[in-house]
Amino acid sequence: MxxxxxxxxxxxxxxxxxxxxxxxxxxxxxxTLRAPLPPNRNDKGxxxxxxxxxxxxxxxxGLIYLMTKERNLQADIMIHESHSRFIAPVxxxxxxxxxxxSEEQIxxxxxxxxxxxxxxxxxxxxxxxxMSDAMTFEGSYAISR
Amino acid sequence: MxxxxxxxxxxxxxxxxxxxxxxxxxxxxxxTLRAPLPPNRNDKGxxxxxxxxxxxxxxxxGLIYLMTKERNLQADIMIHESHSRFIAPVxxxxxxxxxxxSEEQIxxxxxxxxxxxxxxxxxxxxxxxxMSDAMTFEGSYAISR
Numbered sequence: 001m002x003x004x005x006x007x008x009x010x011x012x013x014x015x016x017x018x019x020x021x022x023x024x025x026x027x028x029x030x031x032t033l034r035a036p037l038p039p040n041r042n043d044k045g046x047x048x049x050x051x052x053x054x055x056x057x058x059x060x061x062g063l064i065y066l067m068t069k070e071r072n073l074q075a076d077i078m079i080h081e082s083h084s085r086f087i088a089p090v091x092x093x094x095x096x097x098x099x100x101x102s103e104e105q106i107x108x109x110x111x112x113x114x115x116x117x118x119x120x121x122x123x124x125x126x127x128x129x130x131m132s133d134a135m136t137f138e139g140s141y142a143i144s145r
Numbered sequence: 146m147x148x149x150x151x152x153x154x155x156x157x158x159x160x161x162x163x164x165x166x167x168x169x170x171x172x173x174x175x176x177t178l179r180a181p182l183p184p185n186r187n188d189k190g191x192x193x194x195x196x197x198x199x200x201x202x203x204x205x206x207g208l209i210y211l212m213t214k215e216r217n218l219q220a221d222i223m224i225h226e227s228h229s230r231f232i233a234p235v236x237x238x239x240x241x242x243x244x245x246x247s248e249e250q251i252x253x254x255x256x257x258x259x260x261x262x263x264x265x266x267x268x269x270x271x272x273x274x275x276m277s278d279a280m281t282f283e284g285s286y287a288i289s290r
Binding site: 008012013014015018019038039040041042043044048049050051053054057058076078079080081082083084085086 | 153157158159160163164183184185186187188189193194195196198199202203221223224225226227228229230231
């Protein structure tokens with residue numbers, strides 16, 4: 001699953017190659033991505049906000065993608081709306097983790113998807129700097145047939 | 146000014162090279178950036194949300210950057226918080242325009258900056274698809290000495 005997502009990122013979203021984005025961990029309920037600092041740095045030598053955002057939005061996108069693949073579903077996944085807070089600079093590699101709230105969240109959305117061909121996922125992604133939050137991302141994703 | 150910003154992007158935020166980001170237009174009150182579709186595409190062949198975001202956030206960043214340079218101010222510019230709505234897919238090059246509300250917005254913020262070494266800019270960036278909005282971005286930026 002990690003390899004599938006890694007290949008999908010590099011072939012379908014080519015800017016992820018320039019970001020050197022890596023799929024780090026997946027356990028069915030949460031996904032962690034990493035992007036090294038050097039290609040993603042800004043004028044201050046810390047992580048560029050756009051790269052933080054891309055890593056965060058793809059953590060949610062990838063989590064939904066793998067969930068649909070595990071269930072043999074064919075679905076388009078799109079970010080619909082997002083709210084981002086940049087709390088502290090990221091001075092090392094970017095690590096973004098996104099998780100489903102519960103199995104129930106998945107089942108409820110999939111019921112709608114099967115009935116109407118469309119559903120929403122509200123997901124949060126966190127990027128840490130040491131022990132505390134560096135960036136929080138709330139994303140509303142749509143999946144459609 | 147356009148050349149200064151273009152060089153700053155490519156040297157200080159290297160991912161903008163991979164995005165092939167271009168500074169298109171600047172008139173002192175608004176800034177337009179363009180990023181071609183091919184390096185910024187997603188799995189659906191439309192613009193990747195992360196690239197839309199990066200172009201939008203840099204339109205605001207670049208606008209403040211040029212405003213400070215024109216006034217010989219030394220300032221760090223940081224995105225602090227943002228809200229993004231993805232309304233329609235972008236099927237061609239990404240064009241993002243960000244503008245100050247008024248001269249008064251600039252003067253008010255600079256007064257605070259001179260007094261406290263810190264100020265905020267609330268800026269909106271628009272990305273169009275044909276005649277209508279494809280993405281709207283509201284960003285809160287901080288400038289500091």
